[in-house]
Amino acid sequence: MVDFRSLETFLWVANLRSFRGAAERLHTTQPAVSMRIAQLEDELGVRLLERDRRQVSLTEKGQLLLRHAERLVRQRSSLIETVGDSSAMRGVVRLGVSETIVHTWLPKLIERVNDAYPHLEIEIEVDISPSLRERLLSKNLDLALLLGPVGDYGLHSKPLCSYPIGFVAGEKIKFRQKTISLEAIAQYPLVTFSRNTQPYIALRELFERSGVHAKIHASASLATVVRMALDGIGIAVIPPAIIKTISAPGRLRAIRTSASMPPFNYFVSWPASFAGIAAQKVGEIAIEIAKRERRPQRD
């Protein structure tokens, strides 16, 4: 039978260019994937995949099938969404999230998705934005909420919300003035996200431009960054918006400075060629929530 399972399996093999990868994505074993593809090729009487080399590649017929299969799978989802009630939307959406979002409105998103589609499972992966971008490109994620702009070819994106970045200090660090200069701040080490992230680069540029030397610690984990700020090791460079959810009240505070960092601009992004309807719906809900979230941030 040319059924949806075979087609979906083929889609994943084609997109990931790997039997193993597809097996993992489909929560099954690699031989099972092998079998389904073999069965499909047998049924259609044509070779769909070339497995000569280290890389799996599509034959001409395979590319043809890819287009048809994508349409069919998409239309099945659309059928389920149109005909079924909300609980009919099933499956797993792999959602990549930047850590800042986790500490602001991600819980709200999850709740809203759960309400709208009770049988839809969301697999959340927290990572820094460049990794999320890579994982979108390698079809390892269906959707991501990350720092933009997302310029990559092969990814689509829509703006979500914007968070100002500020300097955040713990209780042990105190300044006399109300508005602090860059020089004063640079007395302490600064702590922010990994070297390949946008905030790290922006921060380094900021200090280089003003000729002030600053020591910058980088950590991929926001928890670490916050811990270091709380312990007085340094000043965190993060969106102040997350202070209230990530630490006890009063333990951290935003510092008013003369200089300003470019804000975090968040986007929802997904692979251009491969948007499942479920992922699309989650994206729509994210956009809606972010729209509302924008206001409180303007205060």
Added chain:
Amino acid sequence: MVDFRSLETFLWVANLRSFRGAAERLHTTQPAVSMRIAQLEDELGVRLLERDRRQVSLTEKGQLLLRHAERLVRQRSSLIETVGDSSAMRGVVRLGVSETIVHTWLPKLIERVNDAYPHLEIEIEVDISPSLRERLLSKNLDLALLLGPVGDYGLHSKPLCSYPIGFVAGEKIKFRQKTISLEAIAQYPLVTFSRNTQPYIALRELFERSGVHAKIHASASLATVVRMALDGIGIAVIPPAIIKTISAPGRLRAIRTSASMPPFNYFVSWPASFAGIAAQKVGEIAIEIAKRERRPQRD
């Protein structure tokens, strides 16, 4: 899973308005159909069919699903046809055929279809055209080659070929003249197809118009008609084109008459709402063969 099997089952239940009928059509049992539908309704979380009354009917959601499911099933066939090689076309086409066709070019059609689609099975049902029409309407046949014109709402059709009808006599019946009058013919009983068929009606009208009384035997079986002509019981009113395949050479001959019957116009016809791709292909081949068949008939 909302898979093709469930959808196809639903399509047949919807079209035949019967679980039993669908089960028969799908070569399975009625409980199996019941189960698949129940599973589909369960999966989508909506009621698709109303089984209150004696008649199964579609709910609003059911009608919605019908449209989507038809498109999906059709696109799957199209996928198989586009991507697969010819041997990939599988399934059964229920073909209704008028008896005249059986004795002219049906074997050629079967052969051609077998060549083009070796895995396609054809289930041939021979019957008189009005029955074929009914069975098309009740979705009991996928395609029919029958006497037209096919005016029914709900059926599409395309012209195939035209066979003149003539008076055919066996060896025992002899006339002196070369061209025989209606009166001379009416000395013998006439034998043709059943009362509700076009030739029977045309024949009766022909004699009523000319004020000649004729005794007309009717039989649904062409073999019987021919037998009666061979035995000299009467004169058969059939397309002379089938003489050479249905009896030994010289045993039957066409009689030249002054009057003329309207010719048999054959059409290929199928349910407007429910054309499977396989049936469509068989129809196309039939049209092609009939086109070639037309020439020899002009002699």
Added chain:
DNA sequence: AGAGGTTACGGGCAGCGTAAGGATC
């Protein structure tokens, strides 16, 4: 040797068919 796809084989479960149960005319 290790990464990745294929082949071999035993076992579990979805879905089937038979048969009994209900509803409606």
Added chain:
DNA sequence: GATCCTTACGCTGCCCGTAACCTCT
């Protein structure tokens, strides 16, 4: 009671997962 769909139940066969095998770098 006849017809048609649903429910119950035992069984079969498909497909899966484990594991061994093959091939290429």
